[in-house]
Amino acid sequence: MSYTLYYSPDSANIVIRMVLEALAVPYQAIEVDRTVDGQRSPAFLTFNPQGLLPVLLDPSQSAPLFETAAILLHLADQHAALPEPDPQHRGTFLKWLFFLSNTLHADLRVLFYSDRYVTDAQAIPALRQAVHQRVLAHLALLDAQIAKSAGTWLLGEKRSVCDYYVAACVRWVQLYPRGDTLSPSDIEKFPALLGLLRTLEAQAEVQKAYAAEGIEGKVFTKPDYPTQAVV
Numbered sequence: 645m646s647y648t649l650y651y652s653p654d655s656a657n658i659v660i661r662m663v664l665e666a667l668a669v670p671y672q673a674i675e676v677d678r679t680v681d682g683q684r685s686p687a688f689l690t691f692n693p694q695g696l697l698p699v700l701l702d703p704s705q706s707a708p709l710f711e712t713a714a715i716l717l718h719l720a721d722q723h724a725a726l727p728e729p730d731p732q733h734r735g736t737f738l739k740w741l742f743f744l745s746n747t748l749h750a751d752l753r754v755l756f757y758s759d760r761y762v763t764d765a766q767a768i769p770a771l772r773q774a775v776h777q778r779v780l781a782h783l784a785l786l787d788a789q790i791a792k793s794a795g796t797w798l799l800g801e802k803r804s805v806c807d808y809y810v811a812a813c814v815r816w817v818q819l820y821p822r823g824d825t826l827s828p829s830d831i832e833k834f835p836a837l838l839g840l841l842r843t844l845e846a847q848a849e850v851q852k853a854y855a856a857e858g859i860e861g862k863v864f865t866k867p868d869y870p871t872q873a874v875v
């Protein structure tokens with residue numbers, strides 16, 4: 645059995661790719677261009693009617709998977725890993741995964757696609773300023789949770805799909821939208837979160853996943869743009 649991941653460099657697919665690498669499961673990756681010929685093509689819309697990346701094909705499933713958190717939850721469950729099943733801590737896993745998806749990541753989309761959230765482009769700088777404050781508040785919550793839960797991973801001693809998701813979000817908010825981002829010094833205000841990012845960016849699966857999308861170096865704490873255009 646082999647998964648198929650549809651991707652564009654540094655898009656949300658990178659979270660799934662890191663997890664596939666961490667699980668050491670076979671997968672093929674198919675690049676999709678970010679235009680009407682790619683992501684908005686009739687063929688791609690049959691995979692995800694929203695026209696968004698990522699999409700994962702799992703031969704065991706009746707339909708393609710979309711939505712980053714849904715794919716992460718599916719992979720964690722299918723492989724009984726990241727985190728290993730633990731009924732007592734299932735609720736903690738779910739609540740942070742959903743927080744990342746419907747609060748942090750959703751706010752990042754307002755930053756990246758601001759023109760879709762205003763009727764007057766002049767409103768964009770103020771909107772982004774407000775969303776940056778929200779994102780900083782979200783990062784403070786995550787920092788406190790990491791510090792509380794033994795200081796390494798979001799859920800405590802066990803690494804989970806949530807850690808890869810957090811790290812990618814923190815990377816993106818330092819890079820996108822170009823010219824209007826948080827800076828590494830903003831992230832340094834959150835020592836436990838910074839520790840997680842440093843630990844994670846040194847992991848082989850993370851370096852392998854990013855290298856496959858043309859991205860190298862300290863991908864979370866000193867992020868740089870991929871060689872190809874994104875977002």
Ligand SMILES: N[C@@H](CCC(=O)N[C@@H](CS)C(=O)NCC(=O)O)C(=O)O
Binds near residue numbers: 656657753
């Ligand atoms: N809620 C979606 C958001 C995914 C998302 O924002 N994907 C971006 C790439 S990082 C995308 O496809 N953007 C194109 C668009 O919004 O038109 C998820 O969690 O998968």
